[in-house]
Amino acid sequence: MARPTSPFALTPSDLIALQGWLRMSTLEQSLAQRARILLLLADGLTPKAVSEQLQITPPTVFKWRKRYREAGIEGLSDLPRSGQPLKLGPEKINEILTLTTRRVPQEATHWSVRLMAKYARVTTWQVRQVWA
Structure with missing residues (x-):
């Protein structure tokens, strides 16, 4: 019953x-x-x-x-889901774009993915994502 x-x-x-x-x-x-x-x-x-x-x-x-x-x-509303949080905040994205457009690296004539990753202290994958 x-x-x-x-x-x-x-x-x-x-x-x-x-x-x-x-x-x-x-x-x-x-x-x-x-x-x-x-x-x-x-x-x-x-x-x-x-x-x-x-x-x-x-x-x-x-x-x-x-x-x-x-x-x-x-x-x-939905509860937060598990998973890896975003690693790049808006300020880090802005920093990468500012470095890309406003500065020239000391070691080269232009930015490479590896060089930008070194300067911005992020991974090369993250630099590629920002540049895309």
Whole structure:
């Protein structure tokens, strides 16, 4: 026998915000789907009915319902993903471009990838990426 669904309610300000999200033409589809999930749950639909109507899996409905309950509307955005962070910030990119266009190396008549990497203290791959 299935457990009864727990009641779900949105705060009035969150209800207005989520409805506003769905009217936006530039909203990411993932956020739009999450807003639809919560609005349908708030209308009294069961998680199973929501998953059937939106053609998504029930665990997806449970995931976003739980995230909303724990963190509110801010919890609907994606969490940071694992992986290697960007190594070059805007200031390092600017430094490489400034060296390239405004200075001449002492050892040569023009910049090579290896020479720029040495001066900027980055890898040759990173210099190639900036120059591309």
